Structure formats: structure tokens, C-alpha cells
Amino acid sequence: MSRRTKLQLAASLIAQAFQAESGRVYSRPALTAMLKRYREAWQLPASVGLARFIQFLQDSKQLSVVRLSADTGEVVTRYVWEQASPQAVALTLRPSAYLSHGTAARLHGLTDQFAKVIYVNKEQSPKPPPRGALTQEAIDRAFKGQQRASTYVFHFDIYRAVLLSGKNTGALGVEDVPTPEGEFLPATNVERTLIDLTVRPNYAGGVEEVLGAFRRAHEQEKVDVAKLLQTLGQLNYVYPYHQALGFYMERAGFSEEALASLKALGLHHDFYLAYGLKGLVYDAGWRLHHPRGL
Structure with missing residues (x-):
């Protein structure tokens, strides 16, 4: 049996934290702030950075990526928890x-x-x-x-x-x-x-x-x-x-x-x-x- 990662062990606590939030749409800075705020409670080591955190949530089908493209060429990325x-x-x-x-x-x-x-x-x-x-x-x-x-x-x-x-x-x-x-x-x-x-x-x-x-x-x-x-x-x-x-x-x-x-x-x-x-x-x-x- 493969050993579960720290993110997998914290999956239920991560889900609870997101469910307690008032919104469902996040920017990268907002996800960075959330990871920083809960890192200790989730028992995640410093090696778990934002990219790995996002990828884990995407792989678990809980977080989806939305890219908004302006006619000016500007692109804004947003992350949706479950559904919004x-x-x-x-x-x-x-x-x-x-x-x-x-x-x-x-x-x-x-x-x-x-x-x-x-x-x-x-x-x-x-x-x-x-x-x-x-x-x-x-x-x-x-x-x-x-x-x-x-x-x-x-x-x-x-x-x-x-x-x-x-x-x-x-x-x-x-x-x-x-x-x-x-x-x-x-x-x-x-x-x-x-x-x-x-x-x-x-x-x-x-x-x-x-x-x-x-x-x-x-x-x-x-x-x-x-x-x-x-x-x-x-x-x-x-x-x-x-x-x-x-x-x-x-x-x-x-x-x-x-x-x-x-x-x-x-x-x-x-x-x-x-x-x-x-x-x-x-x-x-x-x-x-x-x-x-x-």
C-alpha cells in the first residue's frame, strides 16, 4: 500500500476550511493567504508550495481553473472551489x-x-x-x-x-x-x-x-x-x-x-x-x- 502524502492526510481539513469560506472564487494571492493561514493546522511542510497545493486540489476535482480574457489581451486567472x-x-x-x-x-x-x-x-x-x-x-x-x-x-x-x-x-x-x-x-x-x-x-x-x-x-x-x-x-x-x-x-x-x-x-x-x-x-x-x- 502506498504511503499517503501530507496533502492527502489533510484533505478533509482542507475541504472543511474551504466550505467555511463565504466565497467560492479565488485569486492566486487569496489561495496563497489561505495556505499560509492554515498551513500549521493542516500540518503541511514548507515544501508544499502554492503550485503543488493547487495541483492537488485540481487533481481531486475540487478546484477548477477559469481564465477570463479581455479584448485588450489581458488575462485573469481565477480558481473555483467546487461550483460558483x-x-x-x-x-x-x-x-x-x-x-x-x-x-x-x-x-x-x-x-x-x-x-x-x-x-x-x-x-x-x-x-x-x-x-x-x-x-x-x-x-x-x-x-x-x-x-x-x-x-x-x-x-x-x-x-x-x-x-x-x-x-x-x-x-x-x-x-x-x-x-x-x-x-x-x-x-x-x-x-x-x-x-x-x-x-x-x-x-x-x-x-x-x-x-x-x-x-x-x-x-x-x-x-x-x-x-x-x-x-x-x-x-x-x-x-x-x-x-x-x-x-x-x-x-x-x-x-x-x-x-x-x-x-x-x-x-x-x-x-x-x-x-x-x-x-x-x-x-x-x-x-x-x-x-x-x-
Whole structure:
């Protein structure tokens, strides 16, 4: 009978330690730290280095390797203990990141899309507020062009992780949301998600998909209108996105009381449902240009 190695003797203790961890996805530095922390308890000699440790776990089918490749040529390696969702893997690309836009909408049951596209939001550092008053000319000029979109994309398996650099909000409206795999991952709540989709419909599949998300949110009674208004106020956007929110909510069947609270914020400018739209019609009730047929 062959003699068992130190790693084999420690296998059950290693498994217990991994099971006790809150996450299932690790970088090489994280595995190095874990090996250092438990080396004595596992009775592993110094000759057991990181490479040997990883190889042992891979051979035992408990640890798998995921490589995320960016369009820029950057490659990131992650190690998954037993099983983790693609969203959990994508979140490890940046510290303190959270799931947002179309991905958050899917987790909340507001869309069936974005199973293969994962939006990961890493907030920017605080910026000073813009100076000067908002003018109609500035709105018209900005919304005639195309909205900027992130091109920082990582590919792994069948998935695409899109890294976003959102405005600094202090993770406003971010909470732990369950995934189909039974994890709880940081993602924007329903109210923040609906606002984010309104502001960036290109990260939601377009304005038709955004309207569909509002309809589902209303049908499933998932929206706290007071919380939505509070969140919108805290986000402090320069553009009057409350007009776009009101438009979506009206067509989704929200109450007159909810719509009135948005109109009370003022209708001082003509606005647009999204950037770069063609063949627009005008909704006088919300002073909003939008595509025909919505």
C-alpha cells in the first residue's frame, strides 16, 4: 500500500476550511493567504508550495481553473472551489464591485435576457459636480449623439463580463441578491436597477427591454415608489431622468399617485428617452421624445 502524502492526510481539513469560506472564487494571492493561514493546522511542510497545493486540489476535482480574457489581451486567472455562478466569477475582477443593469434586472426577475452578459459595476472615485445650469440646447446636443458604452469586456466560457465605471454613489441601493446557484451576491436593488436601466438603456437591451422591466416590476409588485424617488434624489443626476421614469411607469400601469410624485419634481425641459434615437414622437405629458410604438 502506498504511503499517503501530507496533502492527502489533510484533505478533509482542507475541504472543511474551504466550505467555511463565504466565497467560492479565488485569486492566486487569496489561495496563497489561505495556505499560509492554515498551513500549521493542516500540518503541511514548507515544501508544499502554492503550485503543488493547487495541483492537488485540481487533481481531486475540487478546484477548477477559469481564465477570463479581455479584448485588450489581458488575462485573469481565477480558481473555483467546487461550483460558483458566472456572476460570482465576474465579480472578482474588481474589488468592491457589484452587479448592475441587465444582470441585476435578471436576478430580480425583470428580464429573461442577459444570461450570457454580466454587467459588473466598479464605481469611480468621487468627482466634483458639474458647473452651470442645464439648458435645452445642451440636452438636445448631447442626446443627438450616441451614448458611450464600455468596451472593457472579459470573455470566459460562454459568458462576457462587461466592466462598467459607474458614478460614485457609495454603493447606493446595493444589497445581497440570491442567484439561481444559491449564492448571495452584491447587486443593485429593484429601485436602483430601474433607474440605472433608464439612464443606460444600452446596458438593458434597449428602451423596449427597459419598458418590459418596468411592466414586470409593476405586475410583480416589486417597486417601492417612495424608495425609488429617494434613490433618484440621492443619485442627483443633472439630466431630468424623472421624466423618463415617469414615461416608463405610466406605460407600465403605475398609479396616478406614483406618476404625480414624479411630475412634482418639475417638467422644465424637453427630454429624450435615450441617446441617438431616430423617428421620435413627442409625449407632451412628460415633455419627452421617444420612439414610435412604445
